[in-house]
Amino acid sequence: MMELESSGWDVIVAGGGNAGLCAAIEAAETGARVLILDAAPKPYRGGNSRHTRNFRCMHRGPLSVLTGSYGEEEYYDDLLRVTKGKTDEDLARMTIRMSEECLPWMEAHGVRFQPSLSGTLSLSRTNAFFLGGGKALVNAYYNTAEDLGVSVVYDASVGHVVIENGRFTGLEVDISGKTHLIEGQALVIASGGFQANTDWLAEAWGPAARNFLIRGTPYNRGRILRDMLDQGAESVGDPTQCHAVAIDGRAAQFDAGIVTRLDCVPFSIVVNRDGQRFYNEGEDVWPKRYAIWGRIVAAQPEQVGYAIIDSKAVNDFMPSVFPPETADTIEGLAQKLGLAGNALAETIREYNAACRPGTFDGTDLDRLSTQGIEPPKTNWARPIDTPPYFGYELRPGVTFTYLGLRVDRTAQVQTGNGPLSNVWAAGETMAGSILGEGYLAGFGMTIGTVFGRIAGQEAAKYVA
Amino acid sequence: MSLDLTRPEGAIAEARRQSEICNACRYCEGYCDVFPAMFAERTFTDGDITQLANLCHNCRGCYYACQYTEPHAFALNIPAALAEVRAESWERYAWPGRLGGLFHRSGVAVAVALVVGIAALFIAMRALVPASGEGFYAYLSHSIMVAIFMPAFLFPVLALVMGVRRYWAEVGGAPLRWAHMKEAARRTASMKNLSGGQGQGCNFEKGDRYSNARRHAHQAVLYGFVLCFASTSSGTLLHYVFGLEAPYSFFSLPKLLGVPGGILLTIGAAGLVALKMKADPALGSASRWGGEMGFTLLLGFTGFSGLVLYAVTGTSLVSLMLAVHLGAVLALFLLTPYSKMAHGAYRFAALVRDAQRRA
Numbered sequence: 092m093m094e095l096e097s098s099g100w101d102v103i104v105a106g107g108g109n110a111g112l113c114a115a116i117e118a119a120e121t122g123a124r125v126l127i128l129d130a131a132p133k134p135y136r137g138g139n140s141r142h143t144r145n146f147r148c149m150h151r152g153p154l155s156v157l158t159g160s161y162g163e164e165e166y167y168d169d170l171l172r173v174t175k176g177k178t179d180e181d182l183a184r185m186t187i188r189m190s191e192e193c194l195p196w197m198e199a200h201g202v203r204f205q206p207s208l209s210g211t212l213s214l215s216r217t218n219a220f221f222l223g224g225g226k227a228l229v230n231a232y233y234n235t236a237e238d239l240g241v242s243v244v245y246d247a248s249v250g251h252v253v254i255e256n257g258r259f260t261g262l263e264v265d266i267s268g269k270t271h272l273i274e275g276q277a278l279v280i281a282s283g284g285f286q287a288n289t290d291w292l293a294e295a296w297g298p299a300a301r302n303f304l305i306r307g308t309p310y311n312r313g314r315i316l317r318d319m320l321d322q323g324a325e326s327v328g329d330p331t332q333c334h335a336v337a338i339d340g341r342a343a344q345f346d347a348g349i350v351t352r353l354d355c356v357p358f359s360i361v362v363n364r365d366g367q368r369f370y371n372e373g374e375d376v377w378p379k380r381y382a383i384w385g386r387i388v389a390a391q392p393e394q395v396g397y398a399i400i401d402s403k404a405v406n407d408f409m410p411s412v413f414p415p416e417t418a419d420t421i422e423g424l425a426q427k428l429g430l431a432g433n434a435l436a437e438t439i440r441e442y443n444a445a446c447r448p449g450t451f452d453g454t455d456l457d458r459l460s461t462q463g464i465e466p467p468k469t470n471w472a473r474p475i476d477t478p479p480y481f482g483y484e485l486r487p488g489v490t491f492t493y494l495g496l497r498v499d500r501t502a503q504v505q506t507g508n509g510p511l512s513n514v515w516a517a518g519e520t521m522a523g524s525i526l527g528e529g530y531l532a533g534f535g536m537t538i539g540t541v542f543g544r545i546a547g548q549e550a551a552k553y554v555a
Numbered sequence: 556m557s558l559d560l561t562r563p564e565g566a567i568a569e570a571r572r573q574s575e576i577c578n579a580c581r582y583c584e585g586y587c588d589v590f591p592a593m594f595a596e597r598t599f600t601d602g603d604i605t606q607l608a609n610l611c612h613n614c615r616g617c618y619y620a621c622q623y624t625e626p627h628a629f630a631l632n633i634p635a636a637l638a639e640v641r642a643e644s645w646e647r648y649a650w651p652g653r654l655g656g657l658f659h660r661s662g663v664a665v666a667v668a669l670v671v672g673i674a675a676l677f678i679a680m681r682a683l684v685p686a687s688g689e690g691f692y693a694y695l696s697h698s699i700m701v702a703i704f705m706p707a708f709l710f711p712v713l714a715l716v717m718g719v720r721r722y723w724a725e726v727g728g729a730p731l732r733w734a735h736m737k738e739a740a741r742r743t744a745s746m747k748n749l750s751g752g753q754g755q756g757c758n759f760e761k762g763d764r765y766s767n768a769r770r771h772a773h774q775a776v777l778y779g780f781v782l783c784f785a786s787t788s789s790g791t792l793l794h795y796v797f798g799l800e801a802p803y804s805f806f807s808l809p810k811l812l813g814v815p816g817g818i819l820l821t822i823g824a825a826g827l828v829a830l831k832m833k834a835d836p837a838l839g840s841a842s843r844w845g846g847e848m849g850f851t852l853l854l855g856f857t858g859f860s861g862l863v864l865y866a867v868t869g870t871s872l873v874s875l876m877l878a879v880h881l882g883a884v885l886a887l888f889l890l891t892p893y894s895k896m897a898h899g900a901y902r903f904a905a906l907v908r909d910a911q912r913r914a
Contacts, residue, residue, distance in 0.1 A: 134624070134625075134626055134627075135626075140624050142622055203753055203755065204753065205585030207596050208581045208582070209581060209584060221582070222585045222614060222620075222752060223582055223583055223587070223619075223620025224582030224583070224587065224622065225582075225622070226619075226620050226622045227582075231618070233763075234763065234764055343628060348622050348628075349579070349582070350576055350580045351579075352579075406597065409579065410575070410579055412576050412579040412580075412629075499834075524772075
């Protein structure tokens with residue numbers, strides 16, 4: 092580790108993901124002395140940004156890799172739909188409007204975009220994909236920051252923000268087993284949510300949360316968030332909620348990222364530990380439904396589900412990273428999945444009997460619906476009758492938490508006694524202000540970029 | 556259910572394990588031709604993996620962008636996994652087969668081949684002193700040169716053809732069409748697969764920063780080699796078709812092609828050596844590092860010794876340099892099917908095969 096100076100910093104950025112890097116770059120470009128503290132070791136730097144893949148961007152005409160146009164109203168409507176109105180309209184519209192000028196800024200600071208990935212054509216108008224994904228973006232920003240003279244310390248976990256008379260004065264930081272006091276003029280908090288803190292999740296969700304998998308970084312433990320809330324910072328977002336999708340149940344507890352996503356649900360039936368179906372698998376196209384399945388599975392015994400398909404369906408969805416369990420009989424598959432064979436066979440017999448003739452179309456709502464069973468399967472309902480049979484275990488995979496710090500339009504952190512004069516927040520740690528429920532693909536990176544830049548500019552203005 | 560994350564035995568099996576993980580992510584689609592080809596498959600035969608491996612130019616963009624490199628349990632290192640498969644495939648296809656591995660792995664073996672080549676030329680010049688002759692032919696007659704280099708050129712060509720035929724069968728290539736060849740030539744001429752997809756270059760010598768240095772150095776070598784080859788061909792034509800015998804003046808085709816060719820070859824090879832010294836060996840086939848380095852040095856030495864030979868025209872050093880240069884050329888030709896030089900043939904075949912896939 093470099094010799095870390097314990098004072099003299101203009102701007103300290105806690106958290107080296109997208110939002111923190113944007114803030115650091117903006118501040119450093121004004122000539123400020125900037126220090127980034129990232130809780131992860133260097134190979135895992137970048138927080139959850141490392142796992143992201145695109146940036147949702149408003150644009151009034153074709154822009155970089157984005158086709159057509161995507162106006163403020165349509166963008167805002169999309170946001171309203173997923174959040175069911177749980178958003179701050181003023182901050183949300185500001186974020187949406189600013190996203191348009193962010194894309195060229197990102198390109199000017201080393202980020203490269205590529206056309207929409209295969210299998211994601213539906214996003215080619217609204218979302219600009221990063222060439223190589225989020226880690227390539229993170230690398231580009233670290234290189235840009237380094238060229239601007241920004242200092243970075245990895246494996247540096249901030250335990251306490253020292254606030255005196257409404258002003259930040261320094262941080263207590265654990266580095267290599269020792270606690271250091273590092274002083275600075277301004278602080279940008281960009282340290283994400285608390286989803287990797289299983290105890291905190293269990294406190295909010297109940298013990299079931301201990302069976303959740305965490306899709307992203309194990310380093311978002313919410314230490315700074317809790318410390319700030321304890322010191323009177325105002326919160327936003329439902330403290331008991333997290334965004335969870337259904338992922339392959341065999342994924343590691345942390346950090347498995349995109350590859351454990353399972354897109355097979357619409358073409359399968361999903362049963363619980365007792366071999367019973369519990370939700371309409373064919374309710375809508377998968378991009379509109381995958382985000383609710385985390386909660387649906389979380390509500391089942393032991394927080395586990397099993398998607399069952401037959402050989403007709405095996406090529407209808409993107410491959411997942413782990414091969415499915417497979418057997419020539421339903422009973423054999425049930426045994427491999429650890430389910431009661433007769434219960435699963437009975438569920439499938441009932442389901443098959445409820446399927447109706449019709450034309451299957453895996454690319455669109457085909458209205459191929461079951462009749463006379465509960466819950467129904469209202470699209471893509473084909474009998475499961477062609478061996479070999481395949482089964483995937485599903486578990487809730489947590490992407491992020493909603494609880495965060497309340498900020499204003501300048502990203503300034505608020506308390507009951509007004510704003511903290513020299514503390515700003517950006518990224519997941521304040522995203523609950525705008526994204527109160529649900530998720531809109533690529534919007535986390537938009538919030539992080541917009542507020543990261545604002546936080547960096549404001550902090551730089553303060554220290555100038 | 557439990558999951559087996561252990562690495563399988565064998566280069567192809569390991570590359571397959573990694574490709575299946577990539578196929579569920581797809582973030583790297585825009586870097587090069589490997590990923591669109593990979594994402595077109597759901598399962599990978601040995602031939603599929605071999606094709607992907609030969610399509611890979613080792614630009615390393617995907618490694619630095621990857622969220623699953625070590626210490627992550629998935630331990631992805633696609634550039635190294637494909638480099639291993641690629642090198643093994645060249646050794647497997649080599650004809651005759653016994654000559655497969657040695658020069659791929661050992662730089663020392665390449666150096667020994669060079670010494671043997673030079674010695675052979677010395678012996679030939681000592682034993683078969685021409686009665687008369689101008690220029691180089693005063694030291695080694697034209698007919699002896701032809702007797703040595705005609706087979707030394709034709710045999711490697713035959714060996715490469717045999718190897719590529721085996722490759723073509725294994726990767727399931729279709730009958731050749733002009734359009735596919737043209738597409739492959741276009742990608743070779745621009746080294747598109749070292750462009751990073753957008754012209755920013757690759758991640759070879761500067762870690763996660765992009766650079767075009769390797770692409771440019773490689774093209775200097777490629778075009779330098781082509782110019783040198785054209786120089787020799789033009790000399791052959793002048794000799795047999797027009798009855799114009801060497802030595803040629805500076806303003807003649809052989810010299811106007813050969814001098815810039817030699818310069819490009821020398822500078823390009825020096826560049827590749829310097830870049831290879833800086834690059835992380837763990838992202839290539841570590842066991843072939845020596846052979847690759849030895850071969851690049853031989854290539855550069857061949858160009859450089861040709862330039863020196865031209866520079867010493869009219870001095871007493873001509874006979875020495877003639878033996879050195881022709882010895883290097885001889886070693887280069889004979890090693891071609893059994894060394895890194897073979898990559899050109901297989902890479903081109905892979906590009907043609909990929910053009911067929913895209914068509």
